[in-house]
Amino acid sequence: MADPLRFAHHRPELERSLLDGERKLRELLQGSEQELPAGKTLIRSGTDHEFVYRLISGWACRVRALSDGRDQLILVFLPGELFAVKSMFMSCHFDNVRVLADSVVQRIHQHDLHRAFVADADIANRCIWQVVEEERRLHSWVFGLGQGSAEERLALLLIDFRGRLALSDTIGRDALTYRMPLTQAQLADHLGITPVHVNRILKTFRENGIASVRDGEVAIMNLEELTRRAYPLLDAYERKTPEYVGLKGQSS
């Protein structure tokens, strides 16, 4: 998990510090493991929350819900990632954090992490990196929601999950299948389209031999074509990283 490749386009002079920060955080969090069931709301919007988490296994998400039934999955958290880092700085979380699949997390009280953050630049760099990385992904996602077609968004999502799972060593670096616990309704809430539309695009992908999503399992049959469809929405880092687009995709 301490692979420098995980730190997209980091400044080379920060690499040592980021890797050391990763190691030190692991030591800080060791022994705090908790099992969380799928469906649990870990953090409620509008509340103060005292903990920062690292996802060890499983999936979680940040989600905002409206009273008229509209939900938006804002971010999906995958193994190895820190989340709720804002607990250190803000007295209120504005969105829910929900567990999508049975998960194991580690957690640390924000006071303890803040003490370490102030005392150790490596830990501070690693925490800030998580925010920077989330911002990179959110920028891509905002671009996708504003400018991308439904098909481009879904292709991007399948590639994004693959890349992040590979870089966290949850799956092999060249794996073309992975477990994905999101239902079609949850995919729709992340993609900003309806479940009917998700279903229709998945059918097209399946019929064209590009990818299939069935029973919580993603199988990418033609990564090159999936990359071609996602390409307008991929950022410069993703376009050049084989864990996202494969070796052929880099030259698309």
Add this chain to the structure above:
Amino acid sequence: MSESRQEDGALGSDEIRLHLAYAEASIMLLECLMLVLIERKIVPLDVLVDAVETAIEAKKSQVKDRAHPQIAAVAAGVLAQVGNSLAAAGHDGAYRAPEGP
């Protein structure tokens, strides 16, 4: 009369479930048909999105008029999702209405 209907004429849970199922099936079928119309380039995308937006406006005015405001608000939300979703079908060369003169 359905077995599930109450003595006072109110709908019972079985009947409500049936109505909800019809409502859900209807909106899904409608959306699917609209996607087919767009994909086959039969109706311009912007015309369909405009139709959904008209429906949203109608629902929102029902909220203002206090006509089933709670249901109307959720219905407007459902329609907004359908409208946004349809709009996302349109980046791949979907048929759009010709520009005006």
